[in-house]
Amino acid sequence: MSKKILVWFRNDLRLHDNEMLVEAIAKSDSILPVYILDPRLFGDTKYGTLKTGNIRGQFILESVLGLRNSLKQIGGNLLIAEGSPEDIIPQLVQEYEISEVYHHREVAREETHISTLVENALWKLRINLKHFIGHTLYNKEDLPFPIKDIPDAFNQFKKKIERDSIIKPCFLAPDRINVAEVIDWGTLSTLDDFSLVPQQKDQRSDFEFTGGEAEGLVHLQKVILAMQQAATSKNLILASKLSAWLAIGGLSPRKVYWEIKKMEGVPNTKAMFNHILLGLLWRDYFRFMFKKYGNTFFNPDGFGSQGLVDMANEQENFNSWKNGQTGFAIVDAVMNELNQTGYISNIARQTAALYLVNNLEVSWVFGAAYFEEKLIDYNPASNWGNWANMAGVGNDQKTKSVFDLDKYIKNLDPKGNYALTWAS
Numbered sequence: 001m002s003k004k005i006l007v008w009f010r011n012d013l014r015l016h017d018n019e020m021l022v023e024a025i026a027k028s029d030s031i032l033p034v035y036i037l038d039p040r041l042f043g044d045t046k047y048g049t050l051k052t053g054n055i056r057g058q059f060i061l062e063s064v065l066g067l068r069n070s071l072k073q074i075g076g077n078l079l080i081a082e083g084s085p086e087d088i089i090p091q092l093v094q095e096y097e098i099s100e101v102y103h104h105r106e107v108a109r110e111e112t113h114i115s116t117l118v119e120n121a122l123w124k125l126r127i128n129l130k131h132f133i134g135h136t137l138y139n140k141e142d143l144p145f146p147i148k149d150i151p152d153a154f155n156q157f158k159k160k161i162e163r164d165s166i167i168k169p170c171f172l173a174p175d176r177i178n179v180a181e182v183i184d185w186g187t188l189s190t191l192d193d194f195s196l197v198p199q200q201k202d203q204r205s206d207f208e209f210t211g212g213e214a215e216g217l218v219h220l221q222k223v224i225l226a227m228q229q230a231a232t233s234k235n236l237i238l239a240s241k242l243s244a245w246l247a248i249g250g251l252s253p254r255k256v257y258w259e260i261k262k263m264e265g266v267p268n269t270k271a272m273f274n275h276i277l278l279g280l281l282w283r284d285y286f287r288f289m290f291k292k293y294g295n296t297f298f299n300p301d302g303f304g305s306q307g308l309v310d311m312a313n314e315q316e317n318f319n320s321w322k323n324g325q326t327g328f329a330i331v332d333a334v335m336n337e338l339n340q341t342g343y344i345s346n347i348a349r350q351t352a353a354l355y356l357v358n359n360l361e362v363s364w365v366f367g368a369a370y371f372e373e374k375l376i377d378y379n380p381a382s383n384w385g386n387w388a389n390m391a392g393v394g395n396d397q398k399t400k401s402v403f404d405l406d407k408y409i410k411n412l413d414p415k416g417n418y419a420l421t422w423a424s
Contacts, residue, residue: 002029004030004032004097005100006102007032007034008035008085008102009035009078010035010104010249011247013212015173017252017254017255018134019134020104020132025174025178031180032092033071033076035079036081037082037188038085039194041060047366047370050373051372052372052373054198054199055342056373061191063248064078066214068080070212076177079186081186086114096180101130102130103130105131105132107381108384109298135249144165161281170258199342205340209342216242217255219241228263230269240272242256247377287381289395290385300364303393304393306364310361314362314366317360318370320360321360324424328359330409330418330419331352332419332424333413333418333421334422337422338374342376352367353387354390357390357391371383
């Protein structure tokens with residue numbers, strides 16, 4: 001009997017640098033690539049926000065279709081279903097006589113809970129769920145310390161990992177694939193199916209995100225071209241905007257690293273290289289912190305005790321903040337840009353977070369939940385880890401008193417142009 005492996009795609013929607021896919025192809029006669037659109041991804045939260053808003057929702061749908069197109073180009077396809085993975089995957093296993101299921105391991109509680117449900121359901125069928133790791137720049141097994149001993153301070157983590165660890169080369173994208181015989185590969189739901197309306201492009205934005213591995217790879221080359229231009233003009237790019245593709249797995253962090261490393265020796269590109277590398281290291285850091293501490297990052301008190309919360313006015317203050325109606329120009333501008341585009345710079349995120357927590361005295365978890373809905377580049381570890389840090393309840397308690405709102409505002413908008421542009 002031929003061996004078939006079901007490859008369950010989640011936040012790894014790419015062919016390049018995908019060990020799970022490469023191994024599945026090598027160890028089977030045919031594979032069944034599957035993406036399951038889980039309605040829980042579009043549900044409501046206890047904070048009165050959505051799990052996924054329209055902008056990120058559209059990017060996810062585009063990324064899934066991008067993966068299907070990529071698979072078709074090498075002789076395959078992607079089975080798309082809607083429902084609970086713990087229900088659908090066991091059904092597919094039985095229908096297609098699957099020998100094993102592969103997927104990438106996640107770290108946050110909702111994602112890992114779904115993995116556990118799937119694993120338990122497969123266990124009853126005596127089918128193994130094999131876990132892969134492919135979301136980080138550094139592999140867990142290549143770290144110079146076990147997870148439990150990872151330094152809590154980012155600078156210590158960065159110093160040790162850069163000194164004592166290696167970044168492995170990328171896995172090559174397959175150029176040919178054998179897939180199981182499927183009569184109906186399924187159609188992808190639309191935003192309308194989840195009661196979401198597509199976002200109209202805001203003319204003030206000079207950038208538009210389109211989901212899919214192909215789009216991510218094209219944008220990566222544009223970043224490299226911009227680095228080459230910076231080498232002659234000595235202008236530093238302030239944001240690479242690669243994070244959305246990294247979050248959904250349309251780009252691998254190792255792919256980004258090795259491509260920009262080619263520019264390392266070019267004059268005047270070091271600052272941009274270090275800027276992008278620092279972002280990749282922060283992604284790794286928070287993901288490993290989630291692995292180390294579990295779900296402590298989702299608790300309002302985190303690793304300490306959150307400050308004052310104005311319980312009487314919390315909901316009203318939260319609503320004015322998220323709608324860009326606080327009356328504080330720079331914060332309102334940040335929230336307007338976020339609501340219209342799904343993307344704001346890191347310093348803008350920090351500015352909005354500090355104002356919500358310290359000035360409006362709203363619990364930081366409301367802000368984290370709203371960013372989860374709105375950010376096109378949302379991933380649980382980076383979002384909740386950063387918010388906990390800004391609220392002074394992160395795992396590195398040394399950072400508790402280093403945030404200065406005035407300093408952030410000056411760096412974000414030194415001449416006031418940003419606040420004018422995104423005034424309403």
